[in-house]
Amino acid sequence: MAKAEQKNNTRRLLPFEKPLEELYEKLDKLKTIGSAGKMDMSEEIRLLEKRIEATRQQIFAKLNPIQVVQVARFIQRPTTLEYVSMIFDDFLELHGDRNFSDDPAMIAGVAKLEGRSVVVLGHQKGHSTKEYLARNLGMANPEGYRKALRIMRLAERYNKPIISFIDTPGAYPGLGAEERGQAEAIAKNLREMAELTVPFISIITGEGGSGGALGIAMGNRVLMMEFSIYSVISPEGCASILFRDATRASDAAVAMKITSKDLLELNVIDEIIKEPVGGAHNDPDLAAKNMKAAILRNLEPLLPLSHHELIADRYNKYRKMGIYNEG
Amino acid sequence: MSIHDWFKRKKLQKETEYTRERLDIPGNLWVKCYKCGQAIFARDLAENLKVCPKCGYHFKLTAAERFAQLFPKNSFKEINESLTSTNFLNFKDTKDYGQRIEESIMKSNYKDAIVTVLGKLDGLEVAVGVMNFAFMGGSMGSVVGEKFARLVEAAVEKKLPVIVFSTSGGARMQESIMSLMQMAKTSAALGRLRENRLPYISILTDPTTGGVSASFAMLGDVNLAEPGALIGFAGPRVIEQTIRQKLPPGFQRSEFLLAHGMIDMVCERKDLRDTLVKLLKFFRD
Numbered sequence A: 001m002a003k004a005e006q007k008n009n010t011r012r013l014l015p016f017e018k019p020l021e022e023l024y025e026k027l028d029k030l031k032t033i034g035s036a037g038k039m040d041m042s043e044e045i046r047l048l049e050k051r052i053e054a055t056r057q058q059i060f061a062k063l064n065p066i067q068v069v070q071v072a073r074f075i076q077r078p079t080t081l082e083y084v085s086m087i088f089d090d091f092l093e094l095h096g097d098r099n100f101s102d103d104p105a106m107i108a109g110v111a112k113l114e115g116r117s118v119v120v121l122g123h124q125k126g127h128s129t130k131e132y133l134a135r136n137l138g139m140a141n142p143e144g145y146r147k148a149l150r151i152m153r154l155a156e157r158y159n160k161p162i163i164s165f166i167d168t169p170g171a172y173p174g175l176g177a178e179e180r181g182q183a184e185a186i187a188k189n190l191r192e193m194a195e196l197t198v199p200f201i202s203i204i205t206g207e208g209g210s211g212g213a214l215g216i217a218m219g220n221r222v223l224m225m226e227f228s229i230y231s232v233i234s235p236e237g238c239a240s241i242l243f244r245d246a247t248r249a250s251d252a253a254v255a256m257k258i259t260s261k262d263l264l265e266l267n268v269i270d271e272i273i274k275e276p277v278g279g280a281h282n283d284p285d286l287a288a289k290n291m292k293a294a295i296l297r298n299l300e301p302l303l304p305l306s307h308h309e310l311i312a313d314r315y316n317k318y319r320k321m322g323i324y325n326e327g
Numbered sequence B: 001m002s003i004h005d006w007f008k009r010k011k012l013q014k015e016t017e018y019t020r021e022r023l024d025i026p027g028n029l030w031v032k033c034y035k036c037g038q039a040i041f042a043r044d045l046a047e048n049l050k051v052c053p054k055c056g057y058h059f060k061l062t063a064a065e066r067f068a069q070l071f072p073k074n075s076f077k078e079i080n081e082s083l084t085s086t087n088f089l090n091f092k093d094t095k096d097y098g099q100r101i102e103e104s105i106m107k108s109n110y111k112d113a114i115v116t117v118l119g120k121l122d123g124l125e126v127a128v129g130v131m132n133f134a135f136m137g138g139s140m141g142s143v144v145g146e147k148f149a150r151l152v153e154a155a156v157e158k159k160l161p162v163i164v165f166s167t168s169g170g171a172r173m174q175e176s177i178m179s180l181m182q183m184a185k186t187s188a189a190l191g192r193l194r195e196n197r198l199p200y201i202s203i204l205t206d207p208t209t210g211g212v213s214a215s216f217a218m219l220g221d222v223n224l225a226e227p228g229a230l231i232g233f234a235g236p237r238v239i240e241q242t243i244r245q246k247l248p249p250g251f252q253r254s255e256f257l258l259a260h261g262m263i264d265m266v267c268e269r270k271d272l273r274d275t276l277v278k279l280l281k282f283f284r285d
């Protein structure tokens, strides 16, 4: 029992949470003694748990960008399907692109948000190697993007808001993906998303990896979980291509400005959704609660807008993006 | 440098063919074809629209060369020519991005990776964009995105068809997220063009990959490609690393895209202008 717990605790820790390891070991010992019934350890356990939380708070108060990357990619980070089940009611998953196949890396469906019919879609990762394999780590193929577009058009036809969840290292760079037009699938989504006549909210929940992320992320509002990332290339990719040194991912992560705080400053996103201490995986219910509040808050002002206003709102948002000199 | 040395250098460069191909240096009388190795008299090559007379290899064109082929009577006017890139993130990899921009301007003689013009093609008014691979690999940053969007908006205002020649390694990573956002901006602009029922012809030239292929290059009402051009979402090396096997010959080349239904036709350079005029007339009449 104690062993299983300890193993569980170790698994919960991120690489930079090392200082917590010792504390958790102590906690396990106290619990073992306590459960043996010889002494009442509850007060000691309570104090130690408090200390663990305080230490965690300290660590998370000053994460550097590459540590944020580790949180964003953490195997225990809540997935799209988990957020969907925590935030919405009556979710029904819909499958397939009606053309080639059903892409398990992209999920889509219909649901209720506080009684309102909405369409949800997003990348799906997982919590184990097995799930990663089954879901291709959330790296969608063209059929995934085409499924997403099919569902977005369904939303449009019946005038339902769209909520998209973004968590992918990128669109899948495979042989079949190229044969079936990965570039065309993403490009078309971008153009079509710009023209959607319904309110559209996108949330970066974990990894916002380049075109694969953007391919479902052109909301009227783009929100980011506090410890998620959004970037044109992975820090590792940037390090090896631009820095010519694959070991400099940490420097690349700093230089690229990929954290929620950076992107809010650049006006690329509209809001940061606060995460529980220790990251969303440390308290998924609280993370989902915060996310739900943010969705409702951002959806509210979009609901009364006309089709024309919604398109104009989105066009102006993306039209403004870019920094350059003139003259 | 002797011609012999120069040929040797070209041979070395061929090994990194995906990414770089030096443009003609004026004064070099002979050019060696990258594909078949044929030595071609530079003037013959120019007269043949920079297509190898022996094997048909299409050499890369600068924007100026492309405009000269397209508008032999010089009937075009550049717009938004004063836009330049800026290092707004203070990005520095092996070199400061600001310095990289300056050097690229010096070396390529262009201010950024796209030139946009309004012109007349056989009397037909058009809005045309031509990308420049010589400027930082044709990468798309804020300037490329902005000039593209302005070109499309000008076309909407004047009710003109849009023609864009793409060549790009992808997003300009030195502008990080802002380069990604240009994909959204350019595609949204094309949505507006479409709403206005104005035609957009995209010509994909060697190479067109990454963020440019996954946005405006693939969105033509008609997509044309020059023969043998590398066109794809991911670069061949990334795919090889992912699937851990060698790619089949011809993979991601124009002819492959035609076979897989991604482009309407492979068009040789000598036929390009006539094809464009025919298409424009189809849309107009």
Ligand SMILES: [Zn+2]
Pocket: B033, B034, B035, B036, B037, B038, B052, B053, B054, B055, B056, B057
């Ligand atoms: Zn040749």
